[in-house]
Amino acid sequence: xxxxxxxxGRRLGVHRRGRHGAQExxxxxxxxxxxGNANVGKSVIFNELTGLHQHVGNWPGKTVERAEGALSFRGxxxxxIDLPGIYxxxxxxxxxxxxxxxxxxxxxxxxxxxxxxxxxxxxxFFTLQLLELEAPMVVxxxxxxxxxxxxxxxxxxxxxxxxxxxxxxxxxxxxIGLEELxxxxxxxxxxxxxxxxxxxxxxxxxxxxxxxxxAVEGVETPYPSRWVAIxxxxxxxxxxxxxxxxxxxxxxLVRRLSSEIEGIHGHDTPSVIASERYLVANRIASExxxxxxxxxxxxxxLDQVTSHPVLGYLFMFAVIAAxxxxxxxxxxxxxxxxxxxxxxxxxAYDARFGVGPFASFFWFGVVEGxxxxxxxxxxxxxxxxxxxxxxxxxxxxxxxxxxxxxxxxRIGLHGKGFIPLMLGFGCNVPAxxxxxxxxxxxxxxxxxxxxxLVPCTARSIVIMGxxxxxxxxxxxxxxxxxxxxxxFALGRVAFKxxxxxxxxxxxxxxxxxxxxxxxxxxxxxxxxxxxxxxxxPIMVAxxxxxxxxxxxxxLDVVQGxxxxxxxxxxxxxxxxxxxxxFGVLRKELTLxxxxxxxxxxxxxxxxxxxxxxxxxxxVMVYVPCIAxxxxxxxxxxxxxxxxxxxLEIALAVGLGGVIYRLMILFGLG
Ligand SMILES: Nc1nc2c(ncn2[C@@H]2O[C@H](COP(=O)(O)OP(=O)(O)OP(=O)(O)O)[C@@H](O)[C@H]2O)c(=O)[nH]1
Ligand SMILES: [Mg+2]
Numbered sequence: 142x143x144x145x146x147x148x149x150g151r152r153l154g155v156h157r158r159g160r161h162g163a164q165e166x167x168x169x170x171x172x173x174x175x176x177g178n179a180n181v182g183k184s185v186i187f188n189e190l191t192g193l194h195q196h197v198g199n200w201p202g203k204t205v206e207r208a209e210g211a212l213s214f215r216g217x218x219x220x221x222i223d224l225p226g227i228y229x230x231x232x233x234x235x236x237x238x239x240x241x242x243x244x245x246x247x248x249x250x251x252x253x254x255x256x257x258x259x260x261x262x263x264x265x266f267f268t269l270q271l272l273e274l275e276a277p278m279v280v281x282x283x284x285x286x287x288x289x290x291x292x293x294x295x296x297x298x299x300x301x302x303x304x305x306x307x308x309x310x311x312x313x314x315x316x317i318g319l320e321e322l323x324x325x326x327x328x329x330x331x332x333x334x335x336x337x338x339x340x341x342x343x344x345x346x347x348x349x350x351x352x353x354x355x356a357v358e359g360v361e362t363p364y365p366s367r368w369v370a371i372x373x374x375x376x377x378x379x380x381x382x383x384x385x386x387x388x389x390x391x392x393x394l395v396r397r398l399s400s401e402i403e404g405i406h407g408h409d410t411p412s413v414i415a416s417e418r419y420l421v422a423n424r425i426a427s428e429x430x431x432x433x434x435x436x437x438x439x440x441x442x443l444d445q446v447t448s449h450p451v452l453g454y455l456f457m458f459a460v461i462a463a464x465x466x467x468x469x470x471x472x473x474x475x476x477x478x479x480x481x482x483x484x485x486x487x488x489a490y491d492a493r494f495g496v497g498p499f500a501s502f503f504w505f506g507v508v509e510g511x512x513x514x515x516x517x518x519x520x521x522x523x524x525x526x527x528x529x530x531x532x533x534x535x536x537x538x539x540x541x542x543x544x545x546x547x548x549x550x551r552i553g554l555h556g557k558g559f560i561p562l563m564l565g566f567g568c569n570v571p572a573x574x575x576x577x578x579x580x581x582x583x584x585x586x587x588x589x590x591x592x593x594l595v596p597c598t599a600r601s602i603v604i605m606g607x608x609x610x611x612x613x614x615x616x617x618x619x620x621x622x623x624x625x626x627x628x629f630a631l632g633r634v635a636f637k638x639x640x641x642x643x644x645x646x647x648x649x650x651x652x653x654x655x656x657x658x659x660x661x662x663x664x665x666x667x668x669x670x671x672x673x674x675x676x677x678p679i680m681v682a683x684x685x686x687x688x689x690x691x692x693x694x695x696l697d698v699v700q701g702x703x704x705x706x707x708x709x710x711x712x713x714x715x716x717x718x719x720x721x722x723f724g725v726l727r728k729e730l731t732l733x734x735x736x737x738x739x740x741x742x743x744x745x746x747x748x749x750x751x752x753x754x755x756x757x758x759x760v761m762v763y764v765p766c767i768a769x770x771x772x773x774x775x776x777x778x779x780x781x782x783x784x785x786x787x788l789e790i791a792l793a794v795g796l797g798g799v800i801y802r803l804m805i806l807f808g809l810g
Contacts, residue, residue, distance in 0.1 A: 170218040177255035179226025187223035199536040205577040258288035262426035300429040440653040475520035510684035513733035534656035552632030565595030599728035763793030
């Protein structure tokens with residue numbers, strides 16, 4: 142077929158391993174781990190190699206757990222492991238500990254250190270630590286295109302000479318260099334161990350490292366002695382425990398050597414070692430790269446505007462308003478179009494099968510579930526996924542996090558916590574999982590709690606499909622504002638109630654990029670596919686159960702039981718009782734079932750504007766859906782998940798009634 146050049150189709154000349162892929166030639170699979178700083182492109186490489194769909198986006202800290210995939214290259218099975226991005230091999234954070242143990246203890250056959258060529262020096266700081274682990278290693282010099290556009294050219298040959306390991310330039314997003322990367326990985330795995338270039342620190346430090354290295358040689362650890370010696374001087378807790386436990390004499394030696402280093406340099410030993418390392422990284426980076434005339438790029442200018450203390454916020458509000466308005470307009474239009482199409486289909490169905498009890502039960506009990514999903518849910522969901530993906534991939538999401546930093550600090554989180562919150566607009570499940578980027582258990586809990594209050598697409602469907610559509614866009618906007626106020630207020634309460642200290646953090650700002658059509662399309666498609674696969678069966682089943690219940694009279698019983706809450710307190714029609722119960726499964730189900738029970742999707746006929754507003758409010762706040770509850774249980778345990786869920790129900794019902802009365806009082810009905 143024409144156009145099947147090296148950059149099309151199976152670009153790598155590799156075969157992704159099928160689910161039951163036999164191990165060719167009976168060899169053990171080759172394990173390759175991808176390690177490096179955050180946001181350098183590890184997951185893009187992983188996805189390209191394995192055909193899997195790890196989360197990719199332009200902000201640091203997306204991959205929080207290691208992921209595994211496989212491919213077959215030159216007839217051999219290769220297991221690829223995508224690790225979380227880390228900056229050091231200390232045990233400061235869970236991610237660092239996870240990665241370090243994996244690398245040192247489980248020992249992949251080859252380590253691929255992915256570095257970002259546009260910020261080489263900072264990346265090499267980590268590379269140097271990996272080299273100290275003495276694992277077989279290849280450096281993937283990624284994002285060379287970004288480096289070029291910022292006027293930086295890195296010479297892979299020279300970099301390789303300095304580091305003593307092979308360096309392969311790559312542009313992961315275009316698949317460039319990945320075939321060569323794999324070939325080099327194979328050479329390293331099968332070839333003779335090359336003589337490593339020795340990375341040496343200043344003589345005062347080096348002498349003491351040497352002395353300590355010899356002293357710990359007899360101690361059994363999974364790590365090389367030199368690495369152990371350096372870590373001991375850096376005050377690494379885990380190493381101290383292991384080594385001092387095995388040989389208490391070493392403790393005295395470490396203390397003596399540390400105080401000697403401190404005496405010479407006037408700083409504590411860990412800082413001395415860190416600055417020595419920076420010095421080496423800086424020297425290598427500047428020797429291996431040439432700087433062309435720096436240009437002010439469009440990305441730089443955009444950065445200035447969007448991070449500006451005044452313009453930045455204006456821009457942010459404009460972007461968010463435009464995104465929501467765009468989604469609403471598109472959704473409204475598409476929903477109308479699809480509604481018309483299905484109306485015609487229904488007419489054709491009636492003409493063909495008649496309106497007898499069986500034919501209409503089949504239509505309303507079975508087909509209607511799908512129709513409602515397609516006409517009410519999808520028109521809003523699809524543009525939402527696209528918008529979120531573009532915001533994330535361009536790097537703007539990270540800017541919003543930066544702008545929201547001071548506001549977020551008031552609820553005890555730093556700006557980084559805003560990223561899971563924004564992702565929550567898509568779906569609360571990844572949002573609650575994304576809270577893993579927070580440093581402490583306490584921040585994770587607060588973050589997940591507020592994330593579970595963010596109006597996800599399902600809730601937006603109700604807000605837009607009901608309130609924006611029938612009451613007015615400004616009323617929908619008011620609902621969002623109420624929700625944000627609530628998030629802020631509750632976050633603040635949680636911050637005061639949950640014990641612990643607030644943490645500060647500086648997040649690195651990613652450079653702006655043009656989001657690629659491929660990534661945007663693929664991710665939106667994936668999410669939509671997931672949505673259809675998970676939500677549609679529930680919608681259809683929920684719709685069916687409700688119709689059967691109605692047929693046997695069960696519906697009236699449940700509605701009667703719920704009446705004190707729905708009718709008396711919230712001022713809603715009795716039918717909403719059943720609907721709200723089913724809404725726990727999926728929130729858009731509330732709207733779909735309401736249409737189904739009432740026998741019309743023209744909500745103006747069945748609800749007054751105030752009722753629509755109150756109903757949407759309750760749906761927005763009451764209890765996260767079942768999938769989110771499951772994630773909360775998994776991450777924080779039953780007790781905390783139950784507290785969060787019950788709290789949200791109480792809040793929704795309580796405030797819902799108050800809002801109803803206030804609106805009546807002010808004559809807004
Ligand atoms: N221009 C360009 N962009 C790239 C390249 N490689 C990756 N990117 C982009 O860089 C960003 C980060 O890529 P990821 O693969 O998510 O990074 P990661 O290292 O897995 O990040 P964490 O999981 O957060 O540690 C994404 O927006 C990618 O599209 C490249 O070679 N060139
Ligand atoms: Mg990643």
